[in-house]
Amino acid sequence: MPLLEVKNLRTVFDTDVGRVHAVDGVSFSIEKGRTLGMVGESGCGKSVTAASIMRLVPNPPGRIIGGEILWKGRNILDIPSKEMPELRGKEISMIFQDPMTSLNPVFTVRKQMEEVVSRRKGLKGKAADQTIIDMLQTVGIADPSRRVDNYPHELSGGMKQRVMIAMALLAEPDLLIADEPTTALDVTVQAQILHLMKDLQKRLGTAILLITHNMGVVAETCDDVVVMYAGRAIESAPIDELFAANRHPYTRGLLQSIPIPGSNKRDALATIEGVVPSLITPPKGCRFADRCFARQARCTTDDPTLTTIGTGHQVACHFPLEVAR
């Protein structure tokens, strides 16, 4: 049994202009101790998927209208909301995209971390201090015993994100959801943070759901990848297979649009023509059909479903591409 199994998840937002199908039938699963990368363009439903797993979709306007999120075999969507705080921050914790705003501006680092420690381990005051300082040391904050009394605005972005990660790890979760944890950071810090997460995964056996739109990050850290497009998972595969033997035209387009250092500058970078379809009135048939170079008549009428085409490799396409040699 996988640690987390998301089945046909559907999350919508009811807005003034209509119902936005932000996540429209996404399925994937994560095994214990593994890292699943979730990639896709902005607005494809990655963050909403993460929020749905944590049951933190703002309602209204958001609502989970279908599917199952099986956590250790139990459907998270059936857990009474009173019991959710038990799950959040103990079994599943989350690192947010923007470290600048995810810490409470009026409390010191110590105060914020102490809350997590007291909730998870029942330690308070002085007893919690050592745990907090050790964890700050672990995430690579220099001089933690001094930094612990700083307010968020006194820390740099990288440090704030480390504090967020330290808080998430203090909870010793079974699953860590990292929603673009490095997007707001510069490249050197990005690498350190990713390294840190992998390191802790090895030590604690934590599963990680890494949400990103950076293929380089995925290549470096993930075991498996789910590619999302317009609220759907369109291809999922182990990392090597995805890079070497991807079958969906979108995945291929995505990979080809990564600039390769040292390549001939006169060759224009490959792009995917067109724009993401409206999620209020999603097109009939394949959602990528509009932009697909391999589109055929059937693509605009029939909706492809995610089908297994290899070991751990699934793709939602009527006409999967041949593996490039």
Next chain:
Amino acid sequence: MWKFQLDPVTAKRFQRFRRIKRGYIALLVLATLTGLSLFADFIANRRAIFVWHQGKAYFPTFTFHTMAEFGQKDEFGFDDLEADYVTLKATLKEKGGGFVVMPIVPHDPYEPDFNYPEPPPNPPDSRHLFGTDSQGRDVFARLLYGFRISIFFALSLVLVGQTIGTTIGALQGFLAGKFDLFSQRFIEIWSSLPFLYVVIVISTFVRPSFWMLVVILGMFQWIGITFYMRTEVYREKTREYALAARSFGASRRQLIFRHLLPNCITPLVTFTPFAVVAAISTLTGLDYLGFGLPAPTPSWGEMIDQALQSENRTKIWLAIAPFSALLLTLFLVTLIGESIREAFDPKQYARYE
């Protein structure tokens, strides 16, 4: 356990407040006056602070001692009445055998003084520095005890009201949706009730005591702050740290009261002094109209009422005392409030050149 820690921005605001001299001095003066008023029983009282009589020590401020204990008798020969410490002081001074330490003002706010040829009110003299009122009571003593009642009444009312208002406003902002919709309509209806009439109606059923009045006025006082707290929480709850706090397992209650409210204290701090001003004025007004604290409670409103009676029009000291006390107090609180508001005003220190 809810430790309220100031964030550095707020700490800076308080520093800025200290630098605004008029507000800071007003705060110190008012705090001193309030502190002193707590010891009113030692400042204005007809009971002595300390009596040394025939080798025995007495602290009669809060206890009852008969005349007999000090070998006194009144003109009719009774000795089971309360001891007369002023006379005792004179006697002991003359004959020795002990001494009496009297408060600075040897009068309490209830005792009538009929030792004048004219009927009260009697103008200020060396015995009653502020004169006596129409029942012969010392005006200064009544002013002092009245100040204590006013200020603590205002503080209790504001504490109760702002706590309720903040909680309800925060819940409206946080829960939003139906709760917000219906409670907002309720507040609109509730706040359109003419509160003076409600107080008058209620005070015909129950004899208003200090706490009864706090409750009655508290029923209306809380409304003002809800609007501000509601919008503050509405804004703060969508910030990412709120989401992050939930992702770390904070329950709704913890989220509202521990994470969001400390970020929303600005309106609370800036409006509270003005709420105190309003509360003092309201109590004085109700006392003036006779719907406030029951007689013979020393109260400024009642003093003003006396001063404005037609037969007292020429007794100017009756009006000067309560009016200047009221003016001074409201002025001090307003200065404080206005300085806090200035200290919290971002426009003051955001300069673009």
